[in-house]
Every structure is written in structure tokens, then in C-alpha cells.
Amino acid sequence: MSRHDYKPFGEEIGEADNRTAALGYGTADGVRQKFTSKERDSESGLDYFGARYFASGHGRFTSPDPVLMRDARLVDPQRINLYAHTRNSPLRYVDPSGEDILVIENGPTEGNPVGHTAVAVSGYGVFSLGNGTALGSSTSDYILRESPRRDTTLYIIQTSAEEDRAVVEMLLKQDEEKGSIGRYPDNCSGRSNSALDAIGVPPAVGAPSMTIGVPMGGPSEFPSAMPVPQLEYKDPSLPGTAGARAAQLPKEKVTVITVPKGSTTIPEAVKPFDPLSPHPDPRLPRTENKKPGEPEPSS
Numbered sequence: 001m002s003r004h005d006y007k008p009f010g011e012e013i014g015e016a017d018n019r020t021a022a023l024g025y026g027t028a029d030g031v032r033q034k035f036t037s038k039e040r041d042s043e044s045g046l047d048y049f050g051a052r053y054f055a056s057g058h059g060r061f062t063s064p065d066p067v068l069m070r071d072a073r074l075v076d077p078q079r080i081n082l083y084a085h086t087r088n089s090p091l092r093y094v095d096p097s098g099e100d101i102l103v104i105e106n107g108p109t110e111g112n113p114v115g116h117t118a119v120a121v122s123g124y125g126v127f128s129l130g131n132g133t134a135l136g137s138s139t140s141d142y143i144l145r146e147s148p149r150r151d152t153t154l155y156i157i158q159t160s161a162e163e164d165r166a167v168v169e170m171l172l173k174q175d176e177e178k179g180s181i182g183r184y185p186d187n188c189s190g191r192s193n194s195a196l197d198a199i200g201v202p203p204a205v206g207a208p209s210m211t212i213g214v215p216m217g218g219p220s221e222f223p224s225a226m227p228v229p230q231l232e233y234k235d236p237s238l239p240g241t242a243g244a245r246a247a248q249l250p251k252e253k254v255t256v257i258t259v260p261k262g263s264t265t266i267p268e269a270v271k272p273f274d275p276l277s278p279h280p281d282p283r284l285p286r287t288e289n290k291k292p293g294e295p296e297p298s299s
Helices: 139-149 161-178 188-198 241-247 268-273
Strands: 053-055 101-106 116-121 125-127 152-157 209-212 228-232 254-259
Touching: 101 139, 101 161, 101 188, 101 241, 116 139, 116 161, 116 188, 116 241, 125 139, 125 188, 139 152, 139 268, 152 241, 152 268, 161 188, 188 241, 241 254, 254 268
Parallel strands: none
Antiparallel strands: 101 116, 101 152, 116 125, 152 254, 209 228
């Protein structure tokens, strides 16, 4: 049996720190998953966090995090350093994959002409409200589940550890306070856009408008009315708005990937958005906080 202990920023504690081989320390075991279960390169000693590499000896990432700068960062020096790990507070925060959130814009289906919006956070899983998906569950499984019936567009936004946590906290707070989503305007898109609000993503400006006819008794997220003229992307409760906001970010901050209907494979870039094991948030995964007597929505 072998044992591994680490200092706050990931340096392995060995015999020089009073850890002896008799207790299993320093024993060769071939295990490459080291600090926070990340794979450590045996030659360079760097830990692979999915989006970039981390040097435990320096307590820094080896490449900068192109975070979304906003006023709050300018008054917090720990958030300005683009190489910092967990805001220099590794005992308080976790950094699952070197940072990213994923906006998922699912296209229309036969029963839902307006589509569906979800958000995933690197290492924390997917948050897809109103369609029976457990909060914080597998993003890969979700996209494969939806693939047979719709096209999907993915927007990967580069973020930071505290921004990832802000998204998770916003979505869980709304679920706890409001319960599961209901009808327009508190729907999947509205909740997903609130997550983007939490990290300062600017609203969509000058996005194209679109006219959508919603059938009587149509999808549970929207009022039964036909037609609904000139709904615009800037309405945060309209699916597509979150994707439009992501698409307007600088090109170096966002990656766009399409998953055509019927796809049976998952892009490699999606895998970091599956939840870590054990889950970094002990509250997840879990089902939505449904209201008593509430019918099961679908989208």
C-alpha cells in the first residue's frame, strides 16, 4: 500500500517531511493522479488541469487564465493574477479543470419549437433545468441523451475558479428559493442567463430578432399563445440568448462547437465538464427542488 500527502499548493510530502516508507510514503506505485486527482507528468512534474498545466512547486499555472475582466477584479489583487491557483487560497477553493463554463443551446424538437438552454461548469457537471436532469450530473450523458432529437451548439467560456463557484451558487440559490422552473419568464433560459449575469458576461447587444409561433398548450416554459411576434435574443427568457451573449465575447475567450442531431460521440472539449469524483460540491448531484404538486415539465 502506498500513501500520498500534499502541501496546500500540491507539492508532495515525502521522507524529508517526516513521512517514512514504513507508513507507505515514497513507495513506487505507478499512480499518476496526484494533487486534487489531476494527472501529473512524470518528466515535467506538471499537473494537467484540462485547460492548462499547474506547477505545484511554484503554486502557479504555467499559462495565463484569460478571465473576463470587470470592476470587481480591479479592486482585488488576488483575482488579477492570471496565473494564480484558487485565488491563492487552496484550502478554501478548488479549481477543477483550469476554468471554463459551457453554455448549451439545444435546438428545437418536434414538441418544443423554441429549444432549450443549459449551463455546465468544469468539474461540477451540467445544470439543465426543467427536463428531468439531475443538477451537477454528467454533461456528456446529457448531450448524448439530447442528440437523437435535436442539434446542439456549445459555447465554452474561459473563466476562473471563483467565477465557476459563482455560477454554481447562483443556480443552486435560485433552485432553492424558487423551486424548479415554471413558465415564461422563469424558464431554462432565464436561469442560464442569471448564471452569466453572476460572472459579468455582457448582455447581447444588437442580436437578431426572431418571430416564433408557440402552439396553444405548447412547451411548459412559455405561455400558451400563438403567435408570439418579434421575440428578441436580448430577452433573457428566450432560448438562444445565453448563446448570443457568449458568441459576442472576444474570440480568444470563447470556443463554439456544434453537435449535429444524431451524433453518437462527444467532443473531447466537453469531457472536462463532467463532474469530478468525488463531486467538488457535496450538495451535488441532486434533483431539482420541485414545488409540491408541480407537474413534470419537459423541454
